[in-house]
Amino acid sequence: MRAIVTLIVVVSLAAFAARPARGDDADNADDPARAAFREGAALVDQSEWASALSAFERSLALREHALTLYNIGVCERFLGRLTLARETLRRSLARNETASGEMPALFVDQARAYLAEIEAKLAHLTIALSPPSTRVAIDGRPLAAVEGAPGVFVAGVAEPGEGKPVDAPRFEVLVDPRSTVLTFTLEGHSTIEIRKDPTPGSHEEIPISMTEQPAQIRIASNVKGAIVHVDGADVGLAPVIVSRPPGVRVVSVAMDGYVPYESKITLKPGQLVPLDAELAREKTPVTKKWWFWAGSVTALVAVGVITYFIVRPAPTRPDPNPGGLGWVADVH
């Protein structure tokens, strides 16, 4: 079958080319770096790529060599860690330029071929971020800037840790073509976490806009059952806790026989503000005077009659019908 034969041939070439550079001859058997290198090569022969990677990394930690870096990059490629493989193969070529002769031309050519293949397979996510100071992490790692490419970052190569600000309203990220989780955090805002499953070579736009967390006001009063209003809306009897968007809010607390209480407060995102309303009793009411009632009856009757004939209440209409989807397109 054509597709399978093609795949086999390609993989065979890769396997052949991925055969580890054997390095110099093995007459230095007690050299731990060389021993680890040979161990890695033997594991590649058995297709134990993860174990081979571990052996090559031990060798690299003892002695840096362009061929060791090349082998690590090949292992990472086989394990599907394309962004890491890209980084490592670039390092191997860079080292070979400064320490010339470490890597034969065959492997230099193969490393370049792998890099071209990886570049074609990496997925590109273009993120429009608001605000730009948002911290960004992909699969639990911050992004790393791509040298010589402003506004372009790569995922999966930095050490695991918290997200870091990118400080750009729009930027591109190179990611492996597999399931990946993007996390956006900003103090005082709700965290956004999204999962993507990009295909090889794909380009996708992701708009991200961070929303402020609401603040809370805890309103209590020395008078039980006092009525609480926030921005003119009745929210119940004190004590009560309400949530509101950040900004300036007017809180009023009232009870018959007490002087009304009002306060203007400024709320910040995620803040909890306690408010204790001390209500003071009103002074001896005038309603105790006999002449008050006599005059009030007369005045109220007159006002009621005049009001009816002069001030007719505004008629009301029902609210616009938003349908089952709860939306009204207001073209006015």
Add this chain to the structure above:
Amino acid sequence: MIAGRRAALAAAALSSAMACSGRTLPAEGQLVVYIDTDAPLDLPQGARLGPTDAAPLFDRLRVDILEPDGTPACAACAQDFSVARDQLARGEISFGVRPPFDVDGLVVRARLFPGTRERGGEPPADATIDRAMALPRIEPEGVVEVTVPLPIASVGVPADLANPDPVLAGRVVRATLADGLAPAPCTAEGDDGQVCVPGGAFWMSDPTILLLEPSGTEPPARIAVVSPFWMDATEVTVDAFRRSKLATSTDPRPTAGTRDDCTYTPSPGPNETLPVTCISWKLAAAYCALHGGRLPTEAEFELVAGGRTSQRYPWGADDPVCSDAVYARADPGTQKELVAETGACAGAGTDPAPARSGERDAVALPGGNLFDLAGDVSEWAFDVFEDLGDACWGRGLVRDPRCEPPGTPASAPRTVRGGSWVSLAAEMRSTVRISVDPSHATHALGFRCVRSGR
């Protein structure tokens, strides 16, 4: 004092009663626009797809209110919604529009599409039911109900913004599925060992799970509506094929007795329950014809291999492990050119396996199960292999698609579907298809038969 207070309260009540006798006016003029469609929408939240439910094909609705020249009528005149079939049944896919009273010619554009195919914030043109309709002028008072129908037959056809039809007057929500979209029982009889596949509609060649065509491009979106049909529960075995007496001395190519070889034996032997392999397309088709059927079309195969809902594998989206299906069993000892991936499951055995060997490689249907659609052996399909963008496949909504253009020569390549015991996991995806010479017979290629269900 007390009497005076009571008199004042009574007077106040009288004043309030006189002052507070308000009037309620009719509603301000507006439209309520209802959406009707015969397309299968998403299931309600938490609901599971039943055996008689149509597979969901659309779950997002975008509405734009436009001026006659196609520009947005206001800054907030575009909105996206998630929509489900229970909302449609209750007539709840509706919204309000408040146009100016003296303006004519506003247009409502409604686009129904699958959310997974949205690209760059825009509905995919080839997978969208797109309709633009002119809104009527309204009076200053009163609510006017109108309906925008979105027929599934027009999927992939862009709306005519320059010449919109008028909306339907009134609330006209039928919420009735188009013909053939829901599963239906077989009415004709099947052969022994066959299971009725109730048919239905699905997104064929979903680009999110397709390995790219040789041209490197995504195929156009396509809804395939498949009529009910009977399908062999398993791939045709060596024993069954021998009993047909169709074998020649070279087709199927008999086993040479070595590993990773053909399975057919002219006389009964140890391979009786294995799928017959190394068989040409022509002979496979002849076997099916002998039993009153034919090879399955690509659409029929993909419907079942995707679990009726365009899944990546018959069991779902997760990649398999070795026990799930018969795959990646190439023998590293004889296949020196292979590397670990194609022999990753060789520990479970090499060569094809008897039917039903894969623990999850099965599709449950009301009448029984179908086995080994993802692995064991790949299978001949009826269709001539053409690029999925070719005209023989059609566009938009296609019923019982099959590709065999007139004048096709006998030597034209045919399609092979499904993975096999030498495949990698990705090659078992429900949409994978390859082109094979019809006379080419390999040790990983077999077949099964279908018969019309009507």
